[in-house]
Amino acid sequence: MSAIQAKFWAKSLVLSSVVAGAMMMSGCGKKEAETVTLNIGFQKYGLLPIIKERGTLETALKDQGVNVKWVEFPAGPQLLEGLNVGSVSLGEAGEAPPIFAQAANSNLVYIANQPEAPKAEALIVQKDSAIQSIQDLKGKRVVLNKGSNVHYLLLKLLEANNLKLDDIQVVYLPPSDARAAFEKGAVDAWVIWDPFFAAAEQQIGARIIATGENLVSNHQFYLADRKFAEQHPDVLKAVVNELNTTTQWVSQHQDEAAKLLEKPTGLSNDILKTSISRMGFGVQPISNDVVKQQQYVADAFYNQKLIPNKINIQSAILAK
DSSP states (O other), rough: OOOHHHHHHHHHHHHHHHHHHHHHHHHHHHHHOOOOOEEEEEEESSSHHHHHHHHHHHHHGGGGEEEEEEESSSSSHHHHHHHHHHHHHHEEOHHHHHHHHHHHHOEEEEEHHHEOOGEEEOOOOOOTSSOSSSSGGGGGEEOOTTTHHHHHHHHHHHHHOOOOOOGGGGEEHHHHHHHHHHHSSSSEEEEEETTTTHHHHHOOOEEEESSTTTTTTOOOEEEEEHHHHHHHHHHHHHHHHHHHHHHHHHHHHHHHHHHHHHHHHHOHHHHHHHHHHTTTOOOOEEEEEEHHHHHHHHHHHHHTTTSSSSSOGGGGBBOO
C-alpha cells in the first residue's frame, strides 16, 4: 500500500468512527427522550393499590413511553419523605402529611384530589361505653395518630362543642397501637379513619360518637415531585385521568374493588366494602376552593404548634 493510500484509509477510518459515534449518541439521546420512569409511592389501602392490581395505568402510559414502578410505604409521612428524597415521583396521602412535609421545606406539589369523604373518619368508643356525646369526653383519654387527618377532626369536634384540648387527655399512638389500647380499655375513645374505622366497627362493635360530616373535608391528595411535575405535565395529566376513571369504576364495582384489596390489607371483604362506600369518588386537579380548605387545616396545625412555621398551601400548587 502506498503512502497516499495509507493516508486515505486512515482518514476514512477516523471519519467512520466519528459518524458511528455520532449515531450512537443520537440513538442514546432518542432512547432517553422516549423513556420516562414514573416511580409511584402507594399504601396498602386506597385508590392506587387498586390501580396497581388492575394494571390500567401501565396501559394508559404505554404510548408515552413511560415505565411505571410501584414502591410501597407504611403510611403517608414515610411516602412523602420518599418523595422528598427522590425515591418516588408521585404518591397519595391524606390532608395532614403534605402539610408537615411542606413545613419541612419539601419539594412536593399538589396535583389532584378526591372529593370530600367526611364519613370515612370518626370518633368511636367501645360498644358498652358510658360516653354518649362529645361533652362526655371531659377528662377522658382520647387516642389518635398525632398530626394526622383525625387530629384536625378532633380539634373541630371539640371546637363545635365548646371544648379545648386541655379538657381531655390526649394519647398519641399509631393506628395498630391505638387499636390495642382501645380494646384493652387503656383509652376511652379513639379518633380514626378507614379502613381501621370500619374494622373497629365490625370486629369489636365500636360505636360512633361523631364522624367528620359537616365539620371536615377529609380529602385524599395526589402529590408529585415538583421537578418531575414541571418536566412531565402530560404524564401527570394521564395519571389524573386514569385515577378519575378508576374511581368511577370503583363506585360501580365496589365488590370487585374490595376483592382487589383483600390480600394487600389482610381485611375482610365486608370491612373493605364499608370503607370503599365512604370514599370520595372522582379525581380532579386541585381547585382554589380545595386550596382554601387545606389552608384551614394548615393554620389549625400551626396554631396548635404542631408545625413550626406558618405555611402557604398555594406555594405548593403549580402555576397554570
